[in-house]
Amino acid sequence: MGDIKDLKFDDKNFNMHSEFGMSQLERSLRNFGAGRSILVDKDNRIIAGNGIAEAAGQIGIQKTRVVETTGDELVVVKRVDVELDSKEGREMALADNATSAADLKWDEDLLKSEADKWGIDASSWGVEFEKPKTYEDGALGRDFIIVPSSVLDATKPAWVARKKVWKSIVQSEKGRKENLMGYSKTIGESGGTSIFDPVLCEMVYRWFGIPGGSIFDPFCGGSVRGIVAGAMGNRYYGNDLRQEQIDENEAQYEVAKELLEIKKPVWSVGDSADMDKVMSNYDEKEFDLIFSCPPYADLEVYSDDPADISNMDYEEFLEVYRKIIAESVAHLKPNRFAVWVVGEIRKKDGGYQHFVEDSIKAFEDAGMVYYNHAILVSGAGGAGLRVRRLMRNRKLVHSHQDILVFKNGDVPDGLEPMDREAILAQVDEERRLLDNYENVLVFTNAENIKDLQASFPKIGE
Numbered sequence: 001m002g003d004i005k006d007l008k009f010d011d012k013n014f015n016m017h018s019e020f021g022m023s024q025l026e027r028s029l030r031n032f033g034a035g036r037s038i039l040v041d042k043d044n045r046i047i048a049g050n051g052i053a054e055a056a057g058q059i060g061i062q063k064t065r066v067v068e069t070t071g072d073e074l075v076v077v078k079r080v081d082v083e084l085d086s087k088e089g090r091e092m093a094l095a096d097n098a099t100s101a102a103d104l105k106w107d108e109d110l111l112k113s114e115a116d117k118w119g120i121d122a123s124s125w126g127v128e129f130e131k132p133k134t135y136e137d138g139a140l141g142r143d144f145i146i147v148p149s150s151v152l153d154a155t156k157p158a159w160v161a162r163k164k165v166w167k168s169i170v171q172s173e174k175g176r177k178e179n180l181m182g183y184s185k186t187i188g189e190s191g192g193t194s195i196f197d198p199v200l201c202e203m204v205y206r207w208f209g210i211p212g213g214s215i216f217d218p219f220c221g222g223s224v225r226g227i228v229a230g231a232m233g234n235r236y237y238g239n240d241l242r243q244e245q246i247d248e249n250e251a252q253y254e255v256a257k258e259l260l261e262i263k264k265p266v267w268s269v270g271d272s273a274d275m276d277k278v279m280s281n282y283d284e285k286e287f288d289l290i291f292s293c294p295p296y297a298d299l300e301v302y303s304d305d306p307a308d309i310s311n312m313d314y315e316e317f318l319e320v321y322r323k324i325i326a327e328s329v330a331h332l333k334p335n336r337f338a339v340w341v342v343g344e345i346r347k348k349d350g351g352y353q354h355f356v357e358d359s360i361k362a363f364e365d366a367g368m369v370y371y372n373h374a375i376l377v378s379g380a381g382g383a384g385l386r387v388r389r390l391m392r393n394r395k396l397v398h399s400h401q402d403i404l405v406f407k408n409g410d411v412p413d414g415l416e417p418m419d420r421e422a423i424l425a426q427v428d429e430e431r432r433l434l435d436n437y438e439n440v441l442v443f444t445n446a447e448n449i450k451d452l453q454a455s456f457p458k459i460g461e
């Protein structure tokens with residue numbers, strides 16, 4: 001018997017491992033126990049299996065069994081407790097392949113230099129380094145995660161991949177209860193299993209928050225906005241009417257904090273219309289950012305509590321909603337942003353309620369400037385049947401939400417200043433990324449613009 005501590009990690013591992021891949025390795029080890037062997041050299045330095053050895057160490061597998069060989073026999077690991085044709089056997093086979101795929105992230109520079117040094121042809125092993133193809137793969141992705149455009153497409157590969165990592169943290173199976181489905185339903189995305197988009201949270205905090213600043217969320221619902229805020233080192237204060245939701249959030253935090261360093265979010269229970277009472281729970285009363293996703297009127301009714309604005313008729317809803325917005329804004333520091341995620345809803349006659357416009361008006365009436373509007377594209381949306389049902393009445397499937405951004409003064413300079421060289425290098429890199437970039441140069445020999453206007457027909461009028 002040996003000890004895992006006797007193994008030495010490869011200090012030049014070509015595989016940098018992905019966060020998601022490592023979490024999947026741990027998950028696989030936890031669920032199925034150890035499977036295939038790892039490979040070490042004569043000095044116990046790991047040639048293959050650095051990731052699995054690390055994951056094993058993480059979850060407390062100490063013992064090793066070392067089989068010495070010179071490569072002329074196949075070392076067979078026989079799991080006497082497993083049968084291939086069973087759920088466990090088949091899932092283990094899936095996990096074995098899936099974890100390898102998920103955990104592979106080449107350290108391109110290292111691999112190139114070692115391949116050069118030893119005369120190894122990496123391409124003969126099928127390893128080709130592709131040039132980055134999207135803006136998100138380049139400097140814009142590094143600085144902004146997703147390009148800050150007015151169409152935020154959550155179906156982009158970079159977004160989907162990042163969301164997966166967050167989900168493994170926020171929706172970790174560890175300590176998760178069956179009632180999670182109930183929890184998920186309460187956080188506003190149809191389908192039951194989805195959570196508020198953690199990547200959107202990251203971007204909002206990075207784009208409109210102050211690094212290490214405070215955030216107030218008057219309709220906090222689920223745990224995601226708080227956990228992502230805390231993981232980014234922000235101080236998050238979220239209030240919701242429902243005790244059971246906050247209990248669930250606290251449980252979620254307990255799980256997530258095992259996986260990530262998170263500044264503990266402060267969640268309070270109460271009616272956000274009674275703002276003084278809400279604030280009495282907090283040690284800070286002025287915040288650097290307002291970020292929330294309110295009830296979309298009665299689209300989803302959260303409880304029968306008379307203070308729950310989701311069970312009010314629209315007129316009463318709007319009155320309380322506007323009051324909560326105005327009172328939240330009163331607790332925003334000057335020169336800051338409020339980011340509000342909403343979606344349009346329909347009235348009983350099928351026409352639009354103008355809820356998005358009413359939300360904009362509420363912030364404007366509270367003294368803020370309507371500053372950005374982005375569409376969050378959340379997928380094709382809707383199974384065939386739903387699409388057909390809606391189209392019978394010529395209604396389009398709603399597959400977007402509206403991100404409204406308001407400011408209450410000058411725009412704070414949240415991003416690190418960049419020097420001219422860095423900006424030029426970045427522009428250069430972005431230019432290379434553009435697949436269809438071409439220069440079209442137009443020259444004229446006219447002396448002045450009036451001569452040109454006289455000689456050409458008018459267009460566009």
Ligand SMILES: C[S@@+](CC[C@H](N)C(=O)[O-])C[C@H]1O[C@@H](n2cnc3c(N)ncnc32)[C@H](O)[C@@H]1O
Pocket residue numbers: 186187188189195196218219220221222223239240241242245270271272273293294295296302307308309310
């Ligand atoms: C749309 S949900 C927010 C959830 C959000 N979609 C998310 O992803 O987490 C709105 C939340 O507002 C809460 N709510 C309704 N009326 C409230 C009030 N008067 N004060 C505080 N929270 C309230 C509901 O309990 C619900 O959790």
